[in-house]
Amino acid sequence: MNNLIKGYMGKELVVDLTTGKAEEKKLNESVMRKYLGGAGYGAYVLYNELSEYTDPLSPENILMFATSPLSSPIVPGGGSVMVCFKSPATGIWGQARCGGSFGYTLKKAGYDFLTIKGKAAKPVYIEIINGNCTIKDAENLVGLDIYEKNNYLISNVKEGYSKNVAAMVIGVSGEKKISIAGIMFNDRAAARGGGGAVMGSKNLLGIVVNGDKKPEYSDEKKLMETIRRINKKVKASDFCEGAHEFGTVGDLPFNDEEGDVPTMNWRSNSCGTGRKVHDAFYDHLYQGSATCYKGCPIACGRKLKVETGRYRTPAHEGNEYESVAAFTAFIMNEDIEFASYCCYLCNKYGADTISAAAIIAFAMECFEKGIITKKDTCGHSLEWGNKEGTLWCLKAILNKTPGLGEILSCGVKKAAEIIGQGSEKFAIHVKGMEGPAHDPRSGKTLGLCYATGNRGMCHIQPFEGMAYDRAKMDWGMIKYGVRDPETLDRWDEAGKGKDCRILQDGLCIPDILTTCKFLMYADVDLDDWADLLNCMTGWDTDGWELLKTSERIYNLQRLFNTREGITRKDDQLPERCLKEPEFGKYKNNSMCVISDFDAMLDEYYEARGWSPDGVPSEEKLKELGL
Amino acid sequence: MYIELVFTGQMKRLMPKGSQGFEIPDGTTLSEWYEIFSDRYADSLSPAVWNKKEKRFYRPVKVYINGERIRNEDNNIILKDQDIIKVSMILTGG
Numbered sequence: 001m002n003n004l005i006k007g008y009m010g011k012e013l014v015v016d017l018t019t020g021k022a023e024e025k026k027l028n029e030s031v032m033r034k035y036l037g038g039a040g041y042g043a044y045v046l047y048n049e050l051s052e053y054t055d056p057l058s059p060e061n062i063l064m065f066a067t068s069p070l071s072s073p074i075v076p077g078g079g080s081v082m083v084c085f086k087s088p089a090t091g092i093w094g095q096a097r098c099g100g101s102f103g104y105t106l107k108k109a110g111y112d113f114l115t116i117k118g119k120a121a122k123p124v125y126i127e128i129i130n131g132n133c134t135i136k137d138a139e140n141l142v143g144l145d146i147y148e149k150n151n152y153l154i155s156n157v158k159e160g161y162s163k164n165v166a167a168m169v170i171g172v173s174g175e176k177k178i179s180i181a182g183i184m185f186n187d188r189a190a191a192r193g194g195g196g197a198v199m200g201s202k203n204l205l206g207i208v209v210n211g212d213k214k215p216e217y218s219d220e221k222k223l224m225e226t227i228r229r230i231n232k233k234v235k236a237s238d239f240c241e242g243a244h245e246f247g248t249v250g251d252l253p254f255n256d257e258e259g260d261v262p263t264m265n266w267r268s269n270s271c272g273t274g275r276k277v278h279d280a281f282y283d284h285l286y287q288g289s290a291t292c293y294k295g296c297p298i299a300c301g302r303k304l305k306v307e308t309g310r311y312r313t314p315a316h317e318g319n320e321y322e323s324v325a326a327f328t329a330f331i332m333n334e335d336i337e338f339a340s341y342c343c344y345l346c347n348k349y350g351a352d353t354i355s356a357a358a359i360i361a362f363a364m365e366c367f368e369k370g371i372i373t374k375k376d377t378c379g380h381s382l383e384w385g386n387k388e389g390t391l392w393c394l395k396a397i398l399n400k401t402p403g404l405g406e407i408l409s410c411g412v413k414k415a416a417e418i419i420g421q422g423s424e425k426f427a428i429h430v431k432g433m434e435g436p437a438h439d440p441r442s443g444k445t446l447g448l449c450y451a452t453g454n455r456g457m458c459h460i461q462p463f464e465g466m467a468y469d470r471a472k473m474d475w476g477m478i479k480y481g482v483r484d485p486e487t488l489d490r491w492d493e494a495g496k497g498k499d500c501r502i503l504q505d506g507l508c509i510p511d512i513l514t515t516c517k518f519l520m521y522a523d524v525d526l527d528d529w530a531d532l533l534n535c536m537t538g539w540d541t542d543g544w545e546l547l548k549t550s551e552r553i554y555n556l557q558r559l560f561n562t563r564e565g566i567t568r569k570d571d572q573l574p575e576r577c578l579k580e581p582e583f584g585k586y587k588n589n590s591m592c593v594i595s596d597f598d599a600m601l602d603e604y605y606e607a608r609g610w611s612p613d614g615v616p617s618e619e620k621l622k623e624l625g626l
Numbered sequence: 627m628y629i630e631l632v633f634t635g636q637m638k639r640l641m642p643k644g645s646q647g648f649e650i651p652d653g654t655t656l657s658e659w660y661e662i663f664s665d666r667y668a669d670s671l672s673p674a675v676w677n678k679k680e681k682r683f684y685r686p687v688k689v690y691i692n693g694e695r696i697r698n699e700d701n702n703i704i705l706k707d708q709d710i711i712k713v714s715m716i717l718t719g720g
Contacts, residue, residue: 238634238635238714241688242686242688246685250685254636254674256674275673275674275684282685470636470639471636472635472636486638
């Protein structure tokens with residue numbers, strides 16, 4: 001074992017699908033210390049190697065599967081991989097995390113990073129076993145769903161390597177390059193931003209990895225002690241017990257009551273059916289908890305099955321809070337079996353459930369307003385909650401069916417540009433990414449998160465503002481200058497720009513270390529991550545240095561976006577997020593209104609050291625070593 | 627006898643601030659205490675966490691007595707003097 005950098009495999013594999021060549025690149029320790037891995041190293045490579053205005057679906061785009069030293073099944077939350085790319089959904093920075101064993105199995109195959117460039121002449125998949133990369137024909141996989149592709153890759157892996165093998169594939173939606181296509185690890189998805197479309201544009205249908213290599217650690221004994229200490233802490237946390245027992249779906253009734261469930265294409269922030277949907281989920285569909293990788297101390301995943309009836313499904317995972325809320329409240333559906341079936345279909349086709357449901361909600365509003373008619377829908381009604389219409393629309397999007405399906409498969413921003421007739425007003429997105437199932441009208445910090453997030457309107461990247469405002473979570477960030485949420489009202493606006501800046505940086509650490517963010521909900525703090533990193537690499541980092549690293553990376557991703565023309569004009573919220581809900585529990589509640597979003601943005605930019613137009617200042621870039 | 631009620635996590639924001647003391651008769655069971663609790667707070671309890679009809683907390687609210695998790699089927703447990711009942715709900719993720 002002679003790796004240059006302890007904790008890392010020390011190598012990036014760059015596969016050029018145009019030439020069919022694979023090249024190993026040695027990692028540089030000073031670069032790794034500065035960018036660590038995951039979304040950090042991804043930003044470093046994509047910023048430096050892509051030029052502005054690169055077409056995300058062209059061979060010039062880069063698709064990177066990134067890990068870090070912490071990508072390991074023994075590390076709490078270490079079962080993740082970060083996929084980085086220029087997003088076809090937004091045209092800006094794209095990243096998507098996926099739970100599962102792919103990340104650490106890529107390391108067993110010999111690499112910290114897998115970078116895909118170019119475009120294969122015909123459909124292929126990549127097999128990487130113990131440092132040997134083979135590009136294989138995949139024409140027989142075209143049109144298969146993600147389960148079939150996954151089974152093929154795993155069952156045809158090099159002899160002797162079928163045990164603990166890991167594969168990621170795209171579905172039909174990825175093959176058709178729709179902007180909401182994800183990259184799937186079984187039922188888990190690197191879903192948001194259209195990474196699956198980028199993979200499809202390269203004619204790459206799957207990647208299978210395995211091996212028996214392992215990194216050298218600086219202090220293995222101390223590492224095991226640190227892991228034991230952190231695991232104990234995680235298991236003792238209230239979050240761990242709650243998430244294990246109730247999953248994220250457990251939040252649904254409460255979020256509904258709190259005005260945190262966007263409803264009817266964001267006309268309201270409460271659907272009033274959260275309790276009913278939640279109880280039906282647990283009473284009729286729930287089969288047990290699930291982990292995305294063996295060894296997770298939390299196991300927030302839900303396994304479920306619709307046993308009988310029109311919408312029956314095999315046992316599957318993936319019906320988490322976001323997906324369930326999206327396929328119920330967004331489109332005014334109360335039938336959990338139908339919602340689960342829609343989620344299952346999205347998995348099967350390999351697509352983002354959040355965006356899929358958001359697009360259907362947009363289409364339903366177009367239908368209500370007469371902008372879309374039955375002539376566009378093959379006679380199907382897209383009235384709110386109409387199941388047959390929803391199903392037709394979903395399949396049309398996932399298959400990119402010529403006509404309305406093809407238009408909607410571009411996402412709400414582009415679809416509204418094509419459809420026109422005022423539909424832009426109710427196309428709910430930021431920078432082209434559809435809004436998820438949390439509502440900034442339940443607490444103001446989330447509004448800033450949505451407006452300024454580097455990948456667009458996302459609840460989890462970089463952090464969940466509503467958890468700070470409503471659940472009073474501080475993720476151990478008070479020592480870094482975040483105000484104690486217990487002392488703040490969820491409706492407050494002043495001061496949250498600075499809080500948001502620090503929390504964004506802190507909660508980006510799991511994206512950089514490719515760990516699950518939920519570990520920070522379960523009391524793992526920046527010093528814990530630093531302790532693990534030190535045991536692995538022999539470095540002497542701490543929470544403060546990690547925070548500075550994260551700030552550097554957040555700014556680098558912003559520079560990537562600035563280069564694409566992103567400024568203050570793009571850091572805005574859809575009008576509906578700023579106004580009183582039209583109906584529901586919070587109708588006419590003026591507390592929901594963000595009274596001065598400009599002031600919040602000014603405060604945020606100042607805290608970031610950015611110009612009033614949202615551009616990182618020279619001074620800030622110098623301070624961050626950029 | 628005297629028992630104390632403590633709210634943690636999101637429940638802190640939804641429920642009355644700080645610890646709440648209850649003077650209750652000897653031999654009071656947890657389900658009987660729920661009646662007392664319900665009477666005291668009446669309509670101020672959020673319907674997202676409190677099942678008004680059945681007078682119990684909804685999942686995912688968790689109830690602990692002296693640090694030990696109590697499930698719905700344990701509602702006949704008899705409370706003791708100085709017991710601390712903790713009511714917790716920490717989720718909001720995903």
